[in-house]
Amino acid sequence: MKSRLVPFVGLALLAAVFVLASWQQMRRTRERTDPGVREIHLGHFMIHAGMREGLDEVIAAYENLNPGVRVKQDAVPLRAWSAWQRAQWAGGTTPDIMQIGKDTGDLELGRYYLALSPWVESPNPYNRGTPLEGIPWRDTFVDGLSGGTGYSAALGDSYGIPSQVNTLRLFYNRSLLRAVTGRDKPPATFAALLEVGRAAQAWSADRAGEGAGPDGRRAIVPLAASGPYAGFLFDFLSQSFTGELARPFTPSRTLRPEMTDVARAALEGRWSLDDPPVRRLLEAWAEVAALCPPGYLTQEREDAQFTFVTGRSLFLVAGSWDNAGVLQEAGFPVGVARFPFPGRGEGYWGEFSSGPYSEANAGFGAELAVARTSAHPELAIDFLRYLTSYEASRRLTIRSRRLPAIVGVPVPEEMEPFLPRTDGAAAGFSVVMNGLPGGNTALLMKQQFYRLVNRGGEPGDGAAAVETFVAAVRPGWEPALRRDLARATQARLPTLRAADVRVAFAATDERTATGERAERIAELREAMLDQEAGWYQLREAP
Template identity: 35%
Template sequence: MTFRAEKIMNFIGFSLVAACFVFALVHVIGQSQLASDGRTIVRFTHWQIEPGVREAFEALEHEYERMHPDVNIIQVPIPGRIFVAWRKTQLVGGTPPDLLQLGSKGLDVRDLARFYTPLGEFLTEPNPYNEGTVIEGVPWRQTFLGGLQKKPNYYPELLDVFGIPTSSHTFRIFFNRQLMLEIFGEIRKPATFDEWIEMCRQVETYNATVARRIYPIMMADNSALFLYSRLSYAQTQKLTDEINPVEDFQISHQDFAISYLTGKWTLNDPAIHSGLQAFGEIGKFAKPGFLRLDRSDATFEFIQQRSLFLLTGSWDYKGVVEQCSFDVDAFPIPYPDTEHPYYGPFLKGPLTEIHTVPGSSLGLTKASENPEIAIDFMRYVTSVPGNTLFCRVSGWLPAIIGVDPGETVRDFLPVTKGYPNGIHLFQMGGDLRQVMDRNFHHLFRTDGSVNAFIKAATADYTEAVETEFEKIQKRSRESLIMQSTMMLTRLHLDPDWEDPRTRDELSDLMEGQTWQEGEFLWGNLNRTRFGK
């Protein structure tokens, strides 16, 4: 490099540093100016950058500030790709926003206990912003559709609620109405799995009559895995009854692992086999390579009218509709019926979505300087008027009882009739998801099959279940230590046993502690059954 070139490169380098410094300085000064106007600042951060969501939160900010002119609500959206790293930096550095979205990877219960505030005590009183609505006077905790019993809202390891959900979501099959009329001469919404398969076959037949290539189905990596999970949920309904020790309509991750490791089911189980078969059957109508296709790429292909169907969730509806030059409609996943000669024997019936967990949840950070105002803002966001405003602007489904989301999203409302979920192969997450990612392609190769998948995956799958089981036991042991400390601290504070709320709180803590101890001991007892 010449001396002149080196000087130029140095100048560029110093210029970039100076620009970054000026940007940071302006950013800090801007924040200082906002603080100097006398208003109290509350910041919240999320990764939901889908069209309409930021605008929906802005509408909530403006309405809340109109009611509370001494408060300034600031939204800080962070793209999902960098959110986990950004969050860790902010939490460890002691500079997080007041409210921070929960539900992504990289946040375990120890981080939750260290950086987030338990919210149970705030949820016992009615939400004042629900005055005059159908849920006026109802405790805030009881106003959420689907309840607050699961993550990312309630964390059983810590026996408390840490997330306040703002919306609900369902998975749907979008379709191009114009293209469907062109191919079929009418609008069809298949009611059964076989009807959907037949429509896909007819699209392939139609391709032979036109110059362009239309894929029956477009789906990305995550939507494909979600489709598999739903098909497997249906196909394993009866199997789950056989392996669920407490028969409570759901199976815990611990019992999932124990039932597999003790041989109650294997990858060769006919019910497991049928779920994989259904996924393999429908996946062969998707664009090749879909297991490595990004969500935005799959959506782009659909917008360009290169597929009839697009598999995604209600969270994408507004963005897809706004970008398409054609009318978009949607329908739920059509499952096999109980009369199907192959799939039918494993089913009880269609799946219900009544268990849909509300999400896009915000947690209160312990670093918040204005926790009371932050919580009050969340009360407004999750009130009937607040959640109605959010849904109408974002096009998302509500998280709150009594909210009318509007006609445009009625096809996305949860299906309330049907039977509970069974199981799917990577529901424990972690290493199991990686095993699926590495081996699902065996279902879709030219010579692929369910047997090829099982042969390739079984050894790694068993090892992954063992690993995830040990993680569960380790987390249970750690959470029991934390809970025991919490319990002893609470009892040492000389609680007022005459106060009904105090009695209920301590009763819940003791009940949860007893349940956790039982789960931990049950896991240890079963470890001896599979040689641990």
Template identity: 25%
Template sequence: MKFNMNLVGLVLLVGGFVVSLFSVVSRSFDEGALSQNAGDGKKVVQLMHWSLEPGFREAMQDVMDEYNALPHVKEANVELRQLDITERVYAQVLNVHAVSGTAPDICGRGGPDKGAIAQGAGIAQYFDSLGDAGLEPNPYNAPQYLPEGLDPELADALSNGPWRDTLIDGMQASYVLELQDFYAVPTSFVGSVKIFYNENLFADAKALLVEAMQQSPQPSWYRDLVWDRTGDAETGYVVDTPELRAWVLNDEVPETLGRLMMVCEAIWQIGKQTGNDQLVPIAGSSYSDTMFAERYAVPFTSTLAESMNYDGDTWVSGSEAWLSWMAGRWSFEDPAHAAYFDCLREICKQFPPGFLGLDREQARRRFVTAQAGMIATGAWDAKSLFDAAQGTVVTEDNPLLPSEIATEFRGLPHKNHRFGVKIMGFPLPGPDERWHDHITHPASDAQANGSGQFMISQRSPNKAWALDFLRYLTSYSVNVEFNRRAERLPMVIGGLPKAELAAFIPNPEGLASGDRTNPYDTQAGNLRTQYLGQFKNFLSGDLDYDEFVRFVEDAAHDERTGAKRVMYDVWQRQRDQVRSVEALIAVQSARELLQQQPDAANKVIQGTRQSAMLFNATRLKQFWDQEFPGEPFPEY
């Protein structure tokens, strides 16, 4: 029999992964990280997370130290400890230890890439429900814990209202629809994604634009910025108007997309003139490419979304997008959709070559070393970007070492100062600019939810203490200070962030974030995977738009894995969801009748309402019959 060498490679690969994972976990055990009791009889309550950004671990440790020093905690010989796991293996560590019953007492919860075991109905097998606890007041919001001078109405809501209602999103981020319950507590607010920019480089770019505009004749690169629609393909971005010239001459940052593209081109020219071939306008990466796509999807495609939203809610699902596509309600050739893709491609041209091979850390490093003019990210990266670029203020706690030099910056001495950082939003195309005729309104941030979610392990021997700490962490005074130290937005109502993070406070104005074409929604299954793969190839320039459309439409027409399969798979999931809700109603009804549990009646009502909204999993079939009367619904 011929020996298969590929099998050897597979065995070595799997073996290497197992050894690496064992090494990480073993080291954690050696350090007492995953054990629940210390050798001196102390009750150790472990909190595991993957947030390794500068500031978060330190802020969490400060809170733990303060909690450990509380009299009732010291008397009980309890100690909170944190275990930070790298993002790359967090899902494996969580899944393995949850199944084996050795998970830390408190575990961070994220999306499917942070542990599929914490998603959907399966979460109830390994983690405790927090719905009942959320209905009780938070004892750490009692009047004696609140700062003096707090608004009386706010103080009353914090002290006497349900714990859940003291958090900005009402714990909605942790609500598991299939179980009609809450399974995690958020500790920070997500906020909105913004653009961080190098104000020194922007000033240099504006100066170069002034110089180019005033030259006679103007350099070709500047003339190429003028919007030209006469050829087969549009070029340039702006119309040369008095208003544009006035903006070039002032020191204002770009408030329109066309002007932002002018700054991008000026940064390219600075790189050429200085011989710096590493300098790029935007520190793009595989992490941030879809951030631009998300921010511009609603303005460009909301008019198309009106014809897709069969159920009239605030979100166009994957099944709605592909059903309406099959019915001819929209197409990839629609001018608004083509303009959206054209805009994204022009933006991605400002990224480094090969940006899909770059990760988040590489993009941050490029920005803080002044090799990029901008980077798109959220408040979670703010501290690391500010500290690395602007340096830190010299204080008694952060003294200047003999080998260091202080730089005066914004009125204060800073060490390790490189350049100033400011924050701006994602500008839309303005009047007299390319793409302006295709946009409507920006997306609203009103649907933003909490982040930094933490669950309590079902097999934890310290559940009461784990719950007590989460209450402490999300109390008004503690949560505000924790997020200030971590450079994030507070999760508790009434909490204000640090001044420099105010830009990340969600803006509720605009259209719903789901008011867009959404063919890559998670409902789309295998078709979503194919779509995203070709989408990234288009953004990187490996495909033109016609090639992208051909690949995607071929995939959608595939009888086995295409758009029709999306219909069947979504219907099947909805049917399973109906069964889960009906089982939940039966269980809660029994709890109400036989055990007189006070929360059961409300859960029966919630379940009944959800069951009614699901229409016994018939809605998608009704929409199908509406579009294709007489044609049988797809079956596999």
């Protein structure tokens, strides 16, 4: 009898899901067609603890100020984001406001999102009565909207509005650190970090199998790191070692080397994997990797964080965006410190380092753009103004436990360790070549990264791992660089065509005053000429 009912149970569940989906669709349609209600949607992948709750608070305050307006969050897991994003683009159903930064290049910015120059030069009206009153919206951001994914140098315009600054930090278990070292102060130098890590391994080996819990009676790993975050950490470590190498091949002298310039310099023989600073960098990473659990490159962010919050690792590499989740889940006192990158002249590891690099150009998070297909673009921009106002940013900072991107917004004392370091040396480049179009070189190196670990367990044994790694990478190194540069050359053409169209449109835009129009055309032409020069340089790559 039960077996006969099983198909009907399945059909009943299917019918229930269909009815629920239909009801939700009807409700949304009714809301959209209600002449007294204007609704905008915010699509994002910020599902970390604290962020959605913080946005809810800001949205509630905005709706209270603007009766008849509804703002809905469409939160999508990061793993599903790329496919979902492309489906929205293709179907013309992009939410009014969309997070950018994941698979959004110049071409996508220009095609699917509004250029924001008509709005960012005017003061943010929601800053009245605050220290930012009367200041152009652009200048209320710590970088003046000149960096991050939201600004396109190729298109000469800003497309994204950031609300947060992101930094990478070293979280540590205070109780466990005291048990291992007798103190709860984190290591201040790279050499000290390696020493504490080895001490934790020895401490763990002595106590393996002695029970469980974060009180020092469980076998632990020194450093919990996932594949993606380990990649971030390697890039930052790389920037500490390659600052001096990068200066000769930064044509614009901005101290921000483009990855295409770095790749061309490698093919021209101006730097290589055999250069002493690069070898020392790889050796340093072999030492760091020896502190991580086996298979760390295949782990996801959640895996590493779970290892840490359950008391099975001493340190955790994570971002400021993870802060709320870590503090919420950990059952022990948590400390936060800057990762101790090697300082100039700091013994063996500082011999080729240009010193801890400046984080003045730290990455921006929660960058939001307005869709071209939005039914309410002015309303979407108005909400972004409110979201990035002084008061709303202060509220979001407290609730989300993330750093604000707005000038002068105070941060809670607990957030101060996450503040970007504004002094220090100019950063170098990523030896893994992250950010180079095509991704062939990065893939080649990441496939061999498992070789880059000090298996000997003694200081200095990492040099053998470096030899093995370089020998495995070398045969495919130059071919991969050439494929990536060819891809970069090809990818720049659609952007150049889009820039041509933008210049032509600006020249005929009667909505802009004559003087402003001429200034805008000059800006666009300058950006276009810069991109054309870069394209010709790429064509001449060896």
